[in-house]
Amino acid sequence: MVIVSFCDDRDSSAADPASTKRSITGGDQIDASLSNANAHLIRIDAQPGDYVRGQFSGRGVTLSLVDEQGNHQRRLANGTGSKESFYFIHNDGAPYRLKVQAGVPGATDAEYTLNFSEIIPKADQVATQSPPASPRLRTLQVELLRSATSDVRRSKLIETFWDTIRQQGTPLVEFDSVRPPLGEDQALVTFLYRGAKHRVQVFSAPSGNHDEMQRLGDSDVWYASYRVPRTARIGYKIAPDVPRFAGSFWEQRRAILATAQLDPLNPNSFPERPIDRFAGESIIALPDAPHSKWLDRQANVPAGSVQRHEFSSEILGNRRDVYLYRPFGYAPEKPGNGLLVVFDGRRYLEDVSTAEVLDRLIFAGEIIPTAAILISNPSSASRAEELPCNPKFASFLSEELLPWAEHQQVTAEREKTVVVGASYGGLAAAYMGLKLPQLFGHVYSQSGSFWWSPGSKPGVPQAAPQWLTRQYAKDDKSNVRFRLEAGHFEDHGETSIFDSTRHLRDVLEAKGYDVDHQEYATGHGYYYWRHTFPDGLIAILGKR
Known part of the structure; x- marks a missing residue:
């Protein structure tokens, strides 16, 4: 609410006969005539910062804001005869006045209508909040x-x-x-x-x-x-x-x-x-999220063994932990054994429960007897250097690690050997399928970082993304099968794992590869990957 009063510019103390001093609120309207006056001055007794909006109509008359001394501040309406909208914030200093003036000097009986559509005090000027979806x-x-x-x-x-x-x-x-x-x-x-x-x-x-x-x-x-x-x-x-x-x-x-x-x-x-x-x-x-029973503890399942080894690489110039999993009753030379070669080995042991899952799947007869080589990283820095499509890391596998594992009697035929990884590890697994198809018959990639290109970083736009997919597109096809997984919540612009996995799938299928592609309502992390891991193993190494 504001208080308005009328006077004309010849005598500021003389009240205009058409109106009296009164309260004005949003929606109020003033109908008046200039009569013989040159102008009407409408005092606005409002608070600094109050927001005023309204409409003015009157042919041949104008509406302006003036200061206490009558100096022009702003034209609000030009007197076109039609309704003209106006908006202003009341002055923080000396109060404004509205001035209604004949467009032609000496004009008489000029009628006008002034409508105050809304007056919002400064204290009430808060951002409105949309109703929540919940x-x-x-x-x-x-x-x-x-x-x-x-x-x-x-x-x-x-x-x-x-x-x-x-x-x-x-x-x-x-x-x-x-x-x-x-x-x-x-x-x-x-x-x-x-x-x-x-x-x-x-x-x-x-x-x-x-x-x-x-x-x-x-x-x-x-x-x-x-x-x-x-x-x-x-x-x-x-x-x-x-x-x-x-x-x-x-x-x-x-x-x-x-x-x-x-x-x-x-x-x-x-x-x-x-x-x-x-x-x-x-x-x-959520209620319909698929649950894998192979993550649940089960009684009477014989446990395999896990041994930690410290492995030194001349090719990479570093040392790392390598874990060898052997299932219960493992017969190294028995035909038909399977083998997993797993990147980020310690995380897969601890967060994916790889050994326990293998124990349960093998005992239930869901997959063939399968050993595993789980390769850890010396550091996070070395991981970021070694896993994204690194030829030296491929040489480390083919020339050092796998020959050593064979001496440990952990080996399998190529057709039953699976290279496994997630994120950068999933990218590395697919890279090994390209570079070492003579060693790996299967690639199992969980949320592979296929957006990657040399020199790129997560979240940074790239001139030529998806380097590995482009290599598969131009190289000859080999006899490698693929299991690709990605989550709907991994769709992040130029580094979208969801989209780049689909693109790799399309390229591989166009080249004639056998591709099992799965998508889930999940994000990026071991909490998600552990739930899909058992199904992936059954799809690749299942007896049925």
């Missing part, structure tokens, strides 16, 4: 707006909300009353956090990025919602109050690691018992 949050939003004048009522509503969330756990998973409606195969997953001061981010899934969470009004409820397939499996962290500072893009991006932690309201994590709240990740599997 029906539960939408209900809370409406309840909080209805209780805007009662702090006690608002506090009780929020506490009741969080009490319910603590009982049922996070994230929220909803199927009905979502806006806009979900598809039949979709669910809405909403991540929640309480206690942040400035900002909160969802780290990793399902976008695979660092996503800003929204705040529900001025409450302590932070949220981010995603439409995902009902078969989705999601691993994530919550990062409250990530620091902002002057630094490079990558320095600022890595700052999320300072606060990224387990979701305090989600009891499920991977691994099951992390050493602290900053280790591992929170997880959720």
Whole structure:
């Protein structure tokens, strides 16, 4: 609400006969005539920063903003006779006045209409928030707006909300009353956090990025919602109050690691018992997410053996741990044995439970007796250098490691030898299929980094991406079979694992390769790969 009063510019104390001093609110209208006056000055007794918008109509008269001394500040309407809209912010200094003036000096009986469509005080100029997609949050939003004048009522509503969330756990998973409606195969997953001061981010899934969470009004409820397939499996962290500072893009991006932690309201994590709240990740599997029974503990399954060896490479000039898995009752010279050669060996042993999965699959008769060579990395730096399509690493395998493993009586025919890896390891596995087809009959790539090209880095645009796919396109076909897997949540622009895996599949099939290509509602990480690993082994080495 504002107070307006009329006078003409000849005598600022004389009230205009057409109007009196009165309150004006949004939607009010003034109809007046200049009569014999040269102009009307309309005082606006409003607060600095108030937003005023309206409409003016009057033929041959203009509407302007002037300051206290009558100096022109802004033309609002030109007097065309039709309705003209105007907008302004009330002055922070001396108050404005509206000046209605005849366009032709000496004109009389000029009628005009001034409509104040909306007057918004500065205190009420807050960004409106769209209704959340989540029906539960939408209900809370409406309840909080209805209780805007009662702090006690608002506090009780929020506490009741969080009490319910603590009982049922996070994230929220909803199927009905979502806006806009979900598809039949979709669910809405909403991540929640309480206690942040400035900002909160969802780290990793399902976008695979660092996503800003929204705040529900001025409450302590932070949220981010995603439409995902009902078969989705999601691993994530919550990062409250990530620091902002002057630094490079990558320095600022890595700052999320300072606060990224387990979701305090989600009891499920991977691994099951992390050493602290900053280790591992929170997880959720939607009701239709496929579960592999081969990850479950089973009684009476005889365990194979795992031996750690420290292996020194002259070709690579470093040392690393290599683990040899032999199944229970392993007969090294028996025809029909299988062999896995696995990159990121320690991670596959610990996070994928490779030895236990092999024990169960072999005991159940799902796959042939299969040994494994699990190759670890000396460091993260060496991994980034050795695994992405490195000829020296291929020589290390063919000239040093595999001959040594044969002396350890861990070997198999080429047709039953599988090279396995994930991410850079999946890229390396496919590279070995190109460079060492005489040693490997099968390539098993989980989320292979096929976006890679020499000199590239994750997230950095490339002039000539997907180097390995281009090599397969131009080289002669060999007798290697492929199992390729990728997740729907691994689709990130120019470094999209999802798209680049599809492209490799298309190129391989065009060349005549045998390709088993699988896609899942998953992201990037061992939590996902462990669930698809048993099915991949059955597809490659299964007795049936």
